[in-house]
Amino acid sequence: MKFTIERDVLTEAVGWTARSLSPRPPVPVLSGLLITAADGEVSIASFDYETSAKLKVSAVIEEEGTALVSGRLLAEICRALPNSAVNVSVHESKMHIQCRTASFNLSTMPVADYPELPALPTISGTIDGNSFAKSVSQVVVAASKDDTIPLLTAILVEIEGKKMTLFATDRYRLAMRELTWEPASKNIKTSVLVKAKTMSEVAKTLGGAGDLNIALSDSHELIGFESGGRRTTSLLVDGEYPKIRSLFPDSTPIHAIVRTSDLLEAVRRVSLVAERNTPVRLVFAEGQVSLDAGTGEDAQATETLSAHLEGEDNITVAFNPSYLSEGLNSFGTEFVRFSFTDPAKPASISGQKELMGKDESDYRYLLMPVRLPN
Numbered sequence: 001m002k003f004t005i006e007r008d009v010l011t012e013a014v015g016w017t018a019r020s021l022s023p024r025p026p027v028p029v030l031s032g033l034l035i036t037a038a039d040g041e042v043s044i045a046s047f048d049y050e051t052s053a054k055l056k057v058s059a060v061i062e063e064e065g066t067a068l069v070s071g072r073l074l075a076e077i078c079r080a081l082p083n084s085a086v087n088v089s090v091h092e093s094k095m096h097i098q099c100r101t102a103s104f105n106l107s108t109m110p111v112a113d114y115p116e117l118p119a120l121p122t123i124s125g126t127i128d129g130n131s132f133a134k135s136v137s138q139v140v141v142a143a144s145k146d147d148t149i150p151l152l153t154a155i156l157v158e159i160e161g162k163k164m165t166l167f168a169t170d171r172y173r174l175a176m177r178e179l180t181w182e183p184a185s186k187n188i189k190t191s192v193l194v195k196a197k198t199m200s201e202v203a204k205t206l207g208g209a210g211d212l213n214i215a216l217s218d219s220h221e222l223i224g225f226e227s228g229g230r231r232t233t234s235l236l237v238d239g240e241y242p243k244i245r246s247l248f249p250d251s252t253p254i255h256a257i258v259r260t261s262d263l264l265e266a267v268r269r270v271s272l273v274a275e276r277n278t279p280v281r282l283v284f285a286e287g288q289v290s291l292d293a294g295t296g297e298d299a300q301a302t303e304t305l306s307a308h309l310e311g312e313d314n315i316t317v318a319f320n321p322s323y324l325s326e327g328l329n330s331f332g333t334e335f336v337r338f339s340f341t342d343p344a345k346p347a348s349i350s351g352q353k354e355l356m357g358k359d360e361s362d363y364r365y366l367l368m369p370v371r372l373p374n
Contacts (some may be wrong), residue, residue, distance in 0.1 A: 156191060159232060318370040
């Protein structure tokens with residue numbers, strides 16, 4: 001194998017594919033990137049039995065062939081190369097990389113030992129990449145980071161016709177985002193669990209490449225994403241996700257509207273004195289919301305902002321400051337609306353463009369309050 005390729009093209013391609021490499025591969029060959037040069041293109045692939053990634057880039061091919069080399073080492077080398085054309089060749093069991101006066105030799109691994117990558121399932125539909133990326137970023141904040149409960153580290157994707165709904169929860173908060181897509185079949189109706197990490201990586205790396213193809217296998221075992229000459233597949237998470245849609249209240253008699261950026265900054269400032277696992281308290285009254293955290297014995301902080309309250313003279317609630325900040329930060333609207341049925345029950349947060357306008361229901365963030373001492 002022998003080819004020439006631009007340094008930036010190679011670095012970006014290797015870096016993207018290496019993202020999918022497992023930090024603890026089950027077998028040594030899965031720490032490698034499979035590089036194939038043929039038909040004027042170089043394809044680079046990674047696989048760990050659960051997630052695969054593959055892309056193709058243009059290159060000047062002198063000799064076709066395939067090689068398997070350490071992915072993380074190759075990524076580090078590519079980032080360190082000078083900005084010039086890179087010559088890559090393989091002879092016997094060594095890959096030689098030459099860029100200007102920099103030269104590297106890497107040991108190759110047996111290509112025959114590398115497992116076959118799963119094929120991309122039939123395309124189930126297409127969605128705008130930017131819309132998908134924004135939606136995933138809003139929902140993924142609520143996914144659990146605790147691997148002992150794999151179900152909650154996943155995002156639930158519900159599909160019915162042109163409507164797609166994303167859900168995530170870690171039992172303390174819940175995020176729901178509705179969006180539209182173009183299904184291959186208008187009668188499609190299904191739901192799948194996709195790893196939050198996979199969804200986040202797809203959103204970051206494929207979301208800006210235009211339309212994104214989504215492919216679901218008939219066996220409901222695999223999901224694939226494809227855009228801009230890149231594709232990735234992932235095994236779906238198996239299990240019964242909690243019935244969380246019903247947790248959003250049908251009606252909420254109490255509403256409080258606050259400017260998003262002001263509240264976000266105030267929560268960050270006030271929570272500086274909040275010890276670990278201690279809440280930030282919010283007291284809503286007509287015309288204002290007062291925030292406080294900390295105790296009188298140690299540090300304490302208070303701040304008051306303008307707010308609009310409907311349905312009650314005043315209401316006092318307390319939230320985990322990190323959960324509240326992450327939720328507020330996922331809204332791109334000028335204002336946020338807190339909707340309550342009762343101070344002791346979860347608050348539903350939605351965005352709205354104007355103080356006295358209507359809230360937008362396509363994205364909602366449900367947050368459990370922290371019980372305050374009597």
